[in-house]
Amino acid sequence: MTERVLTLQGASNVRDLGGLSTVDDRQTRFGLLYRSDAPSELTPADVTELTGARGLRQIVDLRSVEETERDGLNPLQKAGLSYANHPMSSDPGAGTVVPELLRGSMSGHYLGYLGSGAEGVVRAARLLTDPDRLPALVHCAAGKDRTGTLVAILLDAVGVRRDEIAADYAMTDDNMDAIVDRYLRRNAGLPTRMSNLPDDSRHARAQTIAEFLDQLTTVFGGGAGWLLAHGYADADLARFRAAFLTG
Template sequence: MSASTERWLTFEGLDNVRDIGGLPLRDGRTTRPGMLLRSASLHYCTPADVGHLVDVVGLKLVLDLRTPREIDEDGPTAVARAGVETVAFNFLPEQGRTLPETDDDTDPLVRNYLGYLSDRGENVVAAVRLLAEPDAGPALVHCAAGKDRTGVFVALVLDAIGVERDAVVADYALSAEQVEALFRRWTTASGEPMPEDISRHLPRADAMATVLARLDADFGTNGTGGAAGWLKANGLDEESLKRLGTRLTAD
């Protein structure tokens, strides 16, 4: 079994699901299993999926990164109806997008990802702060596909707690293996045909590496990754950052 295969968690109606546990930190430790899952939308969760998340995983918190419109279209999730605290943190502007100041030849995917941080930095920080609460319990973060908004958020968290950079980027890029399955579920539900080419929807490791390198250049200090610096510069207190590391890393 490959390392990639071992990362995936299988559910009936929940796609692109994996546990961030077991990733290597720069100090030789690893991330703690069972504390943070990442996934696509919970819209298609079955009763069995909900039961597993609540009774086996012990899920206590869901961070929903979708827009208000996406949430309104789908309605409350079965996980929320089961009593799991669900908090929405929109990463997109309500009307249009003001992209950060970048060179004209900046990769559009990089521009979008940096846009999450410039457009809704307060929501990004608030989501991290909630995740860092000592009584938060096992949590799950998702958007629609679990690859872009979720990908940026998880990469920011992993880098901030000291996960090795190659592992941060690899975790982000792993979602590419699930994009076809996501489109098959969506098109089956809607009755629309599968797109002929889904390549433009695939996460690219180089894009995330560029985003993190940009944060390093702007916010990194003394060999510390730029994600922690960005979070502190945008209002996350040092105590919350320490708690985040304690919650998500194994002894």
């Protein structure tokens, strides 16, 4: 299967992270790593597509405990897939990781995930990059912010071209109306986390993730540097690269 976008009835922002080019002229493999908005409303046909045709094995949920408890078990959990919840929350005061220039911006918000919550980010990364657990799917509520941050780190760590990482992130922009409608319907009457985000939170702009990666490079040397600086093993990164990249 070589189509990046998955059209499902119960989710609005699902895609395969295969087919992306690296700086050394390799490509990411299809069918190993997927990103998504919350799978809470997947239909039986959607579940069959993901677990049958695509052989999905591992789900990594980046939402808060409050969000997961409110939603309850999703259809993929009910189908028996391995599930792990590693909440990501942004700490805007994360010292030098979030420079003053980026405070109040979406890229600054993303850098805030790498402050006090760094340990959880690395735990999620270990699950998503373990060849024995693939194919895997990572999601949050919209599949944009928390998911976009972690996906950008992983893709950068294996050498995917920065312009392709930014283009993948920006693909979510076309889905935002459907994502927001689905989210608000599921959470009717409850305060939404969107009210605490920067003004451009309803958009996925390529520049946002480019700024995030530029700062990650300045401080840590990029996605691989950040992972290795926070306890991720070099041998595990080598295994993931071998599994996820062609050639």
